[in-house]
Amino acid sequence: MNHSLSCPRCNSTRIATRDYARKAGGALGAAAGAAGSATAALGGAEAGAALGMVAGPVGSIFGGLAGALMGALFGGAAGCAAGTAVGEQIDTHVLDNYECNACGHNFGQPRSF
Structure with a gap:
C-alpha cells in the first residue's frame, strides 16, 4: 500500500x-526457466548419478533424480526472478x-x- x-x-x-504483470511475469518466467534449464538438469542428473555410484545402483538413481531436480529448481528460480523484474517494470510504466x-x-x- x-x-x-x-x-x-x-x-x-x-x-x-x-501487480498483475509482476505476478504473470514471475509465473511465466518460472515455467520458462524450469523448461529452459533442461540441459542443466540433464547435466545435474549425470553428475548426481556419477556421485551416487559410490552408494551403488540405488544411489546412482537417487543421485540422478536429485541432480535433475536441483537443475530445474535453480532454472525456475532464476526465470521467476527475471520475469518478476520485467513484470514490475510493465506494472510501473505501462499498466x-x-x-x-x-x-x-x-x-x-x-x-x-
Missing part, C-alpha cells in the same frame, strides 16, 4: 497495487497498477517530468 498517492477521482489515500480501495478507480503512476 502506497500512502503517498491519492486517487485522482475521489482523493482517497487508500490505494493498493494490483494502471493502482486501485483505489474507496471508489474502485484504477490509475497509473503519476508522471514526473
Whole structure:
C-alpha cells in the first residue's frame, strides 16, 4: 500500500497495487526457466548419478533424480526472478497498477517530468 498517492477521482489515500504483470511475469518466467534449464538438469542428473555410484545402483538413481531436480529448481528460480523484474517494470510504466480501495478507480503512476 502506497500512502503517498491519492486517487485522482475521489482523493482517497487508500490505494493498493494490483501487480498483475509482476505476478504473470514471475509465473511465466518460472515455467520458462524450469523448461529452459533442461540441459542443466540433464547435466545435474549425470553428475548426481556419477556421485551416487559410490552408494551403488540405488544411489546412482537417487543421485540422478536429485541432480535433475536441483537443475530445474535453480532454472525456475532464476526465470521467476527475471520475469518478476520485467513484470514490475510493465506494472510501473505501462499498466494502471493502482486501485483505489474507496471508489474502485484504477490509475497509473503519476508522471514526473
